[in-house]
Amino acid sequence: MATYRAKEGEMVDEICQLYYGRTQGVVERVYAANRGLAALGPRLPAGTLVELPEVEGEVVESRRVKVPWSQEQ
Numbered sequence: 220m221a222t223y224r225a226k227e228g229e230m231v232d233e234i235c236q237l238y239y240g241r242t243q244g245v246v247e248r249v250y251a252a253n254r255g256l257a258a259l260g261p262r263l264p265a266g267t268l269v270e271l272p273e274v275e276g277e278v279v280e281s282r283r284v285k286v287p288w289s290q291e292q
Contacts, residue, residue, distance in 0.1 A: 220252070220272050227265035231256065238271050245274050 223234055235245045250257055252272045259267060 220270050223269045223271055225263040225265065225267040225269055228262045230261055230263065231269070234269055234271075239274065248272050248274055 221238070223238060225234065231249055232242045232246050235242045235249055239245045249269065249271060252270045256263075256267075256269065263269070
């Protein structure tokens with residue numbers, strides 16, 4: 220598990236995008252690994268340590284979207 224030291228005003232989703240390259244499915248994991256983090260509010264104070272759990276290899280659920288011009292029924 221990696222640890223990240225937040226800069227003043229950073230948001231958890233920004234940190235997830237920076238570290239994991241995505242937010243879907245990882246923001247919730249980061250909050251779960253960091254009890255009390257949500258209580259700090261949406262923008263973190265400088266120096267807040269954020270534990271970044273391992274999530275590699277997980278499948279992100281994809282959704283199929285039907286577009287109007289599709290020939291599929």
